Amino acid sequence: MDRNMSFYLLTDCHYLSKECWDEGLPITKRERGDQIALKTSPQILDTFLEKIIADKTTDTVIFLGDNVNSGDMNSHREFRNRLQMLKDAGKNVYISVATHDYCSPNGEDECFQKNAVRYTAAGCEPVPFMLRSELFDFYEPFTHRNALSVDPESGSYVVKIGDKLRMIIIIDNGNGRSHCGLFEEGMKWLESEVDRAAEAGDYVLFAVHHPVIPPWEVYRHMADFELYGGYRELSALMCKKKVRAVFTGHTHVQNIRRFEGENGRYFFDISTVALVNAGGVMRKVTITGDGKCTVESVGIDKINGVDTGEKTRFDYLYELNFTGLIEHALPYVKSDYDGFLTMTDGLVPVDKLKKHKMLVKFAVSKVEKLKMSSLAKLVNAKKLLTKEQYKNAENQKALESAFVLLRHIYTGNAPFTPGTVENTVFTCAAKRLDRLTNIFNIKPLKNLIPSGSSFAQMAQDFLYNNRTGDDDFIEFNLN
Ligand SMILES: [Fe+2]
Ligand SMILES: [Fe+2]
Secondary structure (H helix, E strand, C coil), X not given: CCXXXXXXXXXXCCECCHHHECCCHHHHHHHHHHCCCCCCHHHHHHHHHHHHHHCCCCCEEEECCCCECCCEHHHHHHHHHHHHHXXXXXXXXXXXXXXXXXXXXXXXXXXXXXXXXXXXXXXXXXXXXXXXXXXXXXXXXXXXCCCCEECCCCCCEEEEEECCEEEEEECCCCCCCCXXXXXXXXHHHHHHHHHHHHHCCCEEEEEECCCCCCCCHHHHHHHHHHCCCCHHHHHHHHHHHCCCEEEECCCCCCEEEEEECHHHCEEEEEECCCCCCCCCCEEEEEXXXXXXXXXXXXXXXXXXXXXXXXXXXXXXXXXXXXXHHHHXXXXXXXXXXXXXXXXXXXXXXXXXXXXXXXXXXXXXXXXXXXXXXXXXXXXXXXXXXXXXXXXXXXXXXXXXHHHHHHHCCCCCCCECCCCCHHHHHHHHHHHXXXXXXXXXXXXXXXXXCCCCCCHHHHHHHHHECCCCCCCCCEEEECC
16 A cells, blocks of 8 residues: 555444434433443444544545434434535445344244334334435445445445455354355355455455454354354465454444464454444544554543533443442442432332342442452452452452442453452352252243353452453554
8 A cells, every 4th residue: 555544434323313302201211221321322423433534544434334223214314414424524435234223023034023112201103214225225325326336145345445455344144043144155155255356466454343253252142143144264365365353343332352273373353332332433544554553442521412511431431231220329329319219210129129129229339338358258268369459458348349340341451460369359259159050950040051161260350451451442454
């Protein structure tokens, strides 16, 4: 390549038009459970787009699917207007589509969304929605119009995004209940396209909505169907043909993993957090003339048009959803029990908790008081801590450390590396759980563990970055 080439990649925008909701419990409950911001999704997207437009060094933008939240036409029209706005600003725009982008009234296309709704103050009402078969016509300027090649079966396509760079956007049909990925003909098409790129002397990268390598070992074990279905085949192809990276979404998890196949051949699965997650970012990918590929993460500090008060963007959005809401609401169990129930309505079984007020208050106050030092004793970790660590642990609440872990589930890069108090204590707690599971042969827990693994081992994926060391940045060579 004569000059550096770069592109932005955004995924899981889950755009929800304001036309689709009135303020009220129905939309609030939906948002509480989804772990993403829905009400402010247009403002979040717009803030990122402003940043992209301001960056004159990058002229390509790729969206990786779940572009809208529930396949309704209002959201699609507004989303497409934004793509056009990018185009008018001089950007080349390409999109993938995924299961949130359409509905299947009769359950065809393996889509779990039968129809789209508008949330009213008291419930919801049906609104017009997109069918899968209509997507490529609707988004033609942002998909096949400038493609070098299109797979007729899946709609996957190849675009040239730099002097010497091709991106193959793979549309992995289905949600994996029976299929998710390319069929046999699609794989042949893919392989021939990689060969064509090589013949032309172009580098080639892949982008696909579903992950090829799971973010954590337990993900493959629990939700294999949510991975790109032919991941073994695709991994083998990438290794064989030296396709160095695939960009993925869907898990909403910020995660970079390296896959190593036979003869030391490898590739990276660069999975990007949902744009509308509290810690949502986009990736900026830069490729130099000699093939050095740098992947950075670009976030936003504020959301245009949204008043977050004293709170940071992360805190404001985090408190809308399950884990953040629990963290935010738990202190109210003691001081304002009814307020706690109102805050978490839709997430916790409010009726049951109303009946057991005293018990809940007791349990929460015990958990809140638990110090890391007491937990260390309880799980036999004290002997593994230095005197100084143990002393510090006496002033450290176990629940606060647990909340730190939860805050990093989607954003990656959890801070508890081996040797820290938290890693030692939580690993010992997981070992204790392993022992109890085996002694009492607790089947539901055993079923959670991939073969050859353990809770202690699985916990490492969440305690710190045991992957490539940084989920936000990587540099590698395409040659
Ligand atoms: Fe998604
Ligand atoms: Fe998805």
